[in-house]
């Protein structure tokens with residue numbers, strides 16, 4: 001007599017049997033390695049909250065990417081820390097900015113590498129927000145607004161909340177002022193040789209603006225990976241040390257990104273965000289963070305045919321590293337299990353600071 005309930009166990013008897021029926025695979029090709037570019041030469045600043053992660057000058061970054069490539073990681077995504085920051089994030093779209101310089105060096109030294117670039121303003125603005133700030137009119141009566149405009153000394157954004165006029169204006173990110181700058185930034189990256197541009201700013205309409213900018217500049221073959229569902233939350237803390245991009249404290253400056261990133265409580269909204277980005281021309285979409293949001297990854301996977309990425313973010317990485325350093329978990333096994341589970345949820349590829357280590361584990365150092 002057959003006992004169907006025995007069947008799963010029968011299929012787990014040997015490693016070869018388990019491999020035969022395995023539903024999900026994890027390979028170095030599924031991984032994208034985030035790297036941080038900083039000005040200078042031979043700079044290798046350890047990021048304290050992310051053991052094993054460094055801010056790298058372009059020469060060091062090329063060497064790091066080369067080592068990753070040799071381990072099997074064939075894609076990187078670049079974040080830049082500029083020479084200087086200003087309110088308009090000027091270095092973000094400069095042709096000789098830190099990212100175009102890094103891209104050109106990588107394309108020359110590691111030609112087989114897929115180079116993605118993060119497209120955003122927060123690493124380049126002195127206030128640390130993902131777009132241009134302007135005073136908000138919401139909640140300010142018409143007359144008070146006009147008075148504030150006529151009295152720049154009392155109501156100038158810089159002094160907002162200080163000695164102030166009758167209605168010190170709160171600052172907010174100006175979505176539409178930011179769009180053309182993001183397009184210019186993407187074009188600067190493409191001109192340097194970027195294979196994929198990845199807007200992470202969460203401004204409305206940015207995918208369309210970037211697509212148009214790229215097409216008009218002759219880069220219609222550069223795909224867009226949009227950070228479509230990027231949740232505001234606490235998992236990005238260590239990244240902001242690495243990219244030096246935390247919102248600065250100051251009068252009127254929004255203290256967080258909840259005005260444009262998503263509420264962790266919302267899943268259906270994530271689908272609406274993805275729908276918009278797909279309609280605007282995103283070639284691939286990303287969910288970020290990864291592990292706490294695997295339900296979102298799964299929902300997006302089921303609803304869309306385009307490639308889905310998940311970003312295993314700095315806080316997720318830091319927690320694994322901290323527990324491993326304390327001797328509480330087996331780091332290698334936890335890393336591989338984590339990445340495999342992100343794939344199982346439906347991600348085609350995973351952006352992770354564990355990329356090179358995971359690739360070495362997966363190939364058993366055979367490379």
Ligand SMILES: [Zn+2]
Nearest residue numbers: 120122130201
């Ligand atoms: Zn940003």
